[in-house]
Amino acid sequence: MTHITLAHGNGGKRMAQLIETLFAPLYSEPQLLQCDAAALSLPEGELMITTDGFTVKPLEFPGGNIGSLAIHGTVNDLAVSGARAHSLTLNAFIEEGLELVQLERIIAGMARAAAEAGVSIVAGDTKVVPRGDANGLYLATTGIGIRQPGLQLTMQQIVPGDRLLVSGPVGDHGTAVMLAREQFGLSGELCSDAASVHPLTEAILTLTGLRFMRDPTRGGLATVAHELVRGSGCGLRLYETGIPVRQTVRSVCDILGYDPLFLACEGRVVAAVAAEQADELLQRWQALPQGSGAALIGEFTAPGEMLVLETELGGERLLPELEDEPLPRIC
Amino acid sequence: MTHITLAHGNGGKRMAQLIETLFAPLYSEPQLLQCDAAALSLPEGELMITTDGFTVKPLEFPGGNIGSLAIHGTVNDLAVSGARAHSLTLNAFIEEGLELVQLERIIAGMARAAAEAGVSIVAGDTKVVPRGDANGLYLATTGIGIRQPGLQLTMQQIVPGDRLLVSGPVGDHGTAVMLAREQFGLSGELCSDAASVHPLTEAILTLTGLRFMRDPTRGGLATVAHELVRGSGCGLRLYETGIPVRQTVRSVCDILGYDPLFLACEGRVVAAVAAEQADELLQRWQALPQGSGAALIGEFTAPGEMLVLETELGGERLLPELEDEPLPRIC
Numbered sequence: 001m002t003h004i005t006l007a008h009g010n011g012g013k014r015m016a017q018l019i020e021t022l023f024a025p026l027y028s029e030p031q032l033l034q035c036d037a038a039a040l041s042l043p044e045g046e047l048m049i050t051t052d053g054f055t056v057k058p059l060e061f062p063g064g065n066i067g068s069l070a071i072h073g074t075v076n077d078l079a080v081s082g083a084r085a086h087s088l089t090l091n092a093f094i095e096e097g098l099e100l101v102q103l104e105r106i107i108a109g110m111a112r113a114a115a116e117a118g119v120s121i122v123a124g125d126t127k128v129v130p131r132g133d134a135n136g137l138y139l140a141t142t143g144i145g146i147r148q149p150g151l152q153l154t155m156q157q158i159v160p161g162d163r164l165l166v167s168g169p170v171g172d173h174g175t176a177v178m179l180a181r182e183q184f185g186l187s188g189e190l191c192s193d194a195a196s197v198h199p200l201t202e203a204i205l206t207l208t209g210l211r212f213m214r215d216p217t218r219g220g221l222a223t224v225a226h227e228l229v230r231g232s233g234c235g236l237r238l239y240e241t242g243i244p245v246r247q248t249v250r251s252v253c254d255i256l257g258y259d260p261l262f263l264a265c266e267g268r269v270v271a272a273v274a275a276e277q278a279d280e281l282l283q284r285w286q287a288l289p290q291g292s293g294a295a296l297i298g299e300f301t302a303p304g305e306m307l308v309l310e311t312e313l314g315g316e317r318l319l320p321e322l323e324d325e326p327l328p329r330i331c
Numbered sequence: 332m333t334h335i336t337l338a339h340g341n342g343g344k345r346m347a348q349l350i351e352t353l354f355a356p357l358y359s360e361p362q363l364l365q366c367d368a369a370a371l372s373l374p375e376g377e378l379m380i381t382t383d384g385f386t387v388k389p390l391e392f393p394g395g396n397i398g399s400l401a402i403h404g405t406v407n408d409l410a411v412s413g414a415r416a417h418s419l420t421l422n423a424f425i426e427e428g429l430e431l432v433q434l435e436r437i438i439a440g441m442a443r444a445a446a447e448a449g450v451s452i453v454a455g456d457t458k459v460v461p462r463g464d465a466n467g468l469y470l471a472t473t474g475i476g477i478r479q480p481g482l483q484l485t486m487q488q489i490v491p492g493d494r495l496l497v498s499g500p501v502g503d504h505g506t507a508v509m510l511a512r513e514q515f516g517l518s519g520e521l522c523s524d525a526a527s528v529h530p531l532t533e534a535i536l537t538l539t540g541l542r543f544m545r546d547p548t549r550g551g552l553a554t555v556a557h558e559l560v561r562g563s564g565c566g567l568r569l570y571e572t573g574i575p576v577r578q579t580v581r582s583v584c585d586i587l588g589y590d591p592l593f594l595a596c597e598g599r600v601v602a603a604v605a606a607e608q609a610d611e612l613l614q615r616w617q618a619l620p621q622g623s624g625a626a627l628i629g630e631f632t633a634p635g636e637m638l639v640l641e642t643e644l645g646g647e648r649l650l651p652e653l654e655d656e657p658l659p660r661i662c
Contacts, residue, residue, distance in 0.1 A: 011550025012653025036545060037381035037412035037476065050368035051420035051473060053458040081368035089382035091422070091471035125471075127384040133466055140422035140456075140471035142382060145368065214367060219342025322343025 004098040009128025019126065022104060026090070026111050028120035038123045040087055045146035048083040050074060054139040059106060061180040063173075063192030064266075066139055067110030072194050072266060073217065074143035075117045079201040080213040080269060082153050083145030085117060090124040091140040096131040106137065117196040119143070148205070155231030155272075157211040162300045163278035164228070164236065167200050167269040167285050168193065168293035169244040170221045174263025175252050190248045195267035200291055203284045209274025210281070216270050219322050222261040224270050225298075225307055226321050232272075235305020238298040238319070241312050262322060272300070335429040340459025350457065353435060357421070357442050359451035369454045371418055376477035379414040381405060385470040390437060392511040394504075394523030395597075397470055398441035403525050403597060404548065405474035406448045410532040411544040411600060413484050414476030416448060421455040422471040427462040437468065448527040450474070479536070486562030486603075488542040493631045494609035495559070495567065498531050498600040498616050499524065499624035500575040501552045505594025506583050521579045526598035531622055534615045540605025541612070547601050550653050553592040555601050556629075556638055557652050563603075566636020569629040569650070572643050593653060603631070 007014045024030040029038070054070040064072075075085040090110075094103070114121055172193040179190065197215055204210055216224045221243070229236050245260045253260045267290070273281050278296055285291030308316045338345045355361040360369070385401040395403075406416040421441075425434070445452055503524040510521065528546055535541055547555045552574070560567050576591045584591045598621070604612050609627055616622030639647045 010653050011548075011554050035412065036408040037379040037414060037474075039478070040378040040380050040475075042378065047371040047373065048368040049371050049418070049420060049454050049475070051422055051454045052456045053422040053424055053471070055424065055458050055460055077367040081366065083368060087380070089380060089473045091382055091384040091473075093384055093386065093424070093469055093471075123380050123382045123473075125383045127386050127469075129386055129466065129469075133464055134469075135460065135464055138424055138458075138460075138465075138469065140384070140424075142420045142422075142454075142473035143368075144371075144380070144475075147370070217342075223342050322341055 002100055004094050004096055004100065004103065004128060006096050006128055006130065008094070009126065022107055023124060023126065026107060026121050027124065028122055040122060040144065042086055042144070043146055046149045048078055048081055048145045048147050049142065050077040050081070051140065051142040052077060055135060056177060057135055058180050059102065059136050061177045061192055062190065063176055064194040065106050065109045066137055067106035068113040069194050069266060070139040070141045071110050071113035071117065071119070072196055074141040075119060076197045076215045078143050078145035079196070079198040080215050081147065082151045082201065082205055083147035084198065085119040085143050085145045087120050087122045087144045088114065089142045090121055092126045093134045093138040094126060094128050095134040095136050096128055098136050117198060151205070153210065153212050155212050155228055158228065158232035158234055158272050158300055160234050160300050160302050161275050162211060162272050163275050163296055164298040164300070165271050165273065165278065165281055165285070166221065166244065166295055166297050167197070167291045169246045169249070170216065170265050170268060171245055171249045171253070171260035171263035173266040174220065175249045179252065190246070193265055193267035195290065197267060197269045197290070199288055200269045200285060203288060204271060204281050207273060207277050207281055209277035211272040213269050213271045216265050216268055218264055220262040220264055221270065222259070222319050223322055225319060228272065229307045232300065233303050235301035235303070236298055236307045237301055238309045240309050242295055242297045244293050244295050261319065333431055335425050335427055335431065335434065335459060337427050337459055337461065340457065353438055354455060354457065357438060357452050358455065359453055371453060371475065373417055373475070374477055377480045379409055379412055379476045379478050380473065381408040381412070382471065382473040383408060386466060387508060388466055389511050390433065390467050392508045392523055393521065394507055395525040396437050396440045397468055398437035399444040400525050400597060401470040401472045402441055402444035402448060402450070403527055405472040406450060407528045407546045409474050409476035410527070410529040411546050412478065413482045413532065413536055414478035415529065416450040416474050416476045418451050418453045418475045419445065420473045421452055423457045424465045424469040425457060425459050426465040426467050427459055429467050448529060482536070484541065484543050486543050486559055489559065489563035489565055489603050489631055491565050491631050491633050492606050493542060493603050494606050494627055495629035495631070496602050496604065496609065496612055496616070497552065497575065497626055497628050498528070498622045500577045500580070501547065501596050501599060502576055502580045502584070502591035502594035504597040505551065506580045510583065521577070524596055524598035526621065528598055528600045528621070530619055531600045531616060534619060535602060535612050538604060538608050538612055540608035542603040544600050544602045547596050547599055549595055551593040551595055552601065553590070553650050554653055556650060559603065560638045563631065564634050566632035566634070567629055567638045568632055569640045571640050573626055573628045575624050575626045592650065
């Protein structure tokens with residue numbers, strides 16, 4: 001059998017085979033897969049939990065696939081909250097007709113990403129849905145992480161004068177998936193930035209002036225900027241020339257009429273920090289391979305000020321909030 | 332706006348509105364919805380984790396909907412593991428075009444089920460997928476529960492002579508959904524049995540002879556019986572006349588050619604117990620409203636024996652294992 005059938009989801013023999021052969025190696029304790037729930041033994045610290053659903057078209061793209069994306073995404077939500085991911089659960093909604101070799105590649109991507117991030121997959125469930133549903137595969141993951149007690153990272157701590165930094169160029173993931181999807185025939189050298197951001201967050205947690213971190217995924221940097229303005233009560237001035245965007249991403253966006261500031265990243269961190277520690281934060285990031293492209297990109301302003309983008313030519317423009325669907329659907 | 336649009340999933344303003352108006356009331360601390368991860372504070376005990384995906388057609392049926400089903404299913408996987416559910420995370424894959432009033436009813440069902448089971452929803456994520464995908468709505472939930480340390484419930488503890496009991500009639504859920512789905516025009520008085528089984532499991536946890544519990548969901552009682560034979564290494568003899576099946580369920584199955592032993596339950600428990608405590612277990616269950624229909628349904632036999640069904644007429648038949656897809660797809 002080379003493709004998924006509905007019988008792979010009926011609770012019987014074929015489902016048992018699918019799980020034993022393909023999914024079992026993913027799990028830290030495969031023998032627990034026959035259990036209804038698994039025991040969790042966690043190190044000391046504050047327990048953090050996050051959950052995320054993943055849909056991406058195509059399922060595989062330069063730099064990753066939906067499996068590695070799901071692991072990274074969950075690890076990253078914990079990382080930007082100041083926690084280290086420890087255990088993950090995995091739900092797969094698999095479409096009837098999905099090729100087993102593709103599912104194998106996706107599971108391999110997941111296993112690799114989990115190993116790199118040092119996280120165990122402790123429980124899982126699979127459902128098979130009829131042909132035509134689920135675009136091949138949807139994943140949902142829940143992550144449990146441990147945070148040093150007492151750590152406070154909230155947007156409410158941000159004050160005027162605080163600086164905003166990003167750990168690398170924005171829009172790589174969104175553009176890579178868009179190119180893979182639409183087969184525009186444009187240069188395919190661009191890779192998704194999808195990766196664990198834990199090294200980046202870990203490196204700056206000891207900065208006493210660190211206020212808040214977030215990974216700019218769905219809706220991109222612009223959407224995080226709006227969230228920061230809403231959550232902090234401050235205004236925010238972004239320096240357009242300071243925001244790192246790869247030339248390929250810029251060209252593709254120019255051609256297609258998209259704004260890279262709204263495109264998803266899957267391996268970047270945005271951090272708000274006290275002005276006097278902005279340089280130190282930048283140096284710590286730039287010292288890491290994942291942070292070599294880090295940059296200072298903005299500054300918080302007085303309450304009541306708007307979110308403005310200081311343009312290349314010294315002017316200002318307002319950054320609109322995503323409302324209807326102006327973007328390529330990549331997730 | 333009366334229906335879900337793709338813009339409800341783009342990370343922008345409409346998504347924020349959807350979450351604030353519809354989903355926020357579900358959560359124990361709605362203000363945490365703007366965070367990437369939530370802190371969890373748990374009572375003492377062994378930490379247990381489980382995860383499950385939910386797809387059901389139709390999304391609403393007599394006795395519940397996909398929302399209440401997801402909560403009960405997760406609470407129940409923890410309950411049969413000997414744990415009490417404490418916190419849940421929720422993922423929703425919503426199809427473009429889903430009616431908002433239907434989504435509201437489903438969310439209300441979820442809220443009610445969570446309140447009844449005493450469980451908090453602590454984190455969540457929503458994705459909107461294009462029209463034609465996701466059959467309206469898929470849900471994935473992860474549950475964290477607490478178990479009394481030292482409790483051992485494994486199939487490996489089962490020995491020949493142990494008894495098997497079920498907490499009530501089987502096949503109600505499967506039949507109710509099938510009737511709702513196919514609109515056979517048959518009597519609609521049958522309700523799904525979907526409910527929290529925690530009162531049932533809690534009532535028998537102190538029995539020292541309790542070996543193992545499971546809720547017979549996908550694949551029904553017959554599939555659990557096969558798992559028990561494989562996992563225990565024992566044979567198993569089921570008494571066909573002892574297995575409670577409602578007359579309506581039996582009639583519908585007779586007409587349509589299904590075997591109720593393979594139909595899903597969503598509010599029943601199957602328990603394996605030492606022979607000398609079988610009566611005590613039965614009494615404890617029958618003393619509860621959820622367990623009034625409980626029955627002794629079988630007995631484990633020597634290793635190497637088969638799974639056999641002792642028929643009404645005193646004969647024996649083998650119970651096949653679910654292999655291809657002989658059943659109405661209800662989940």
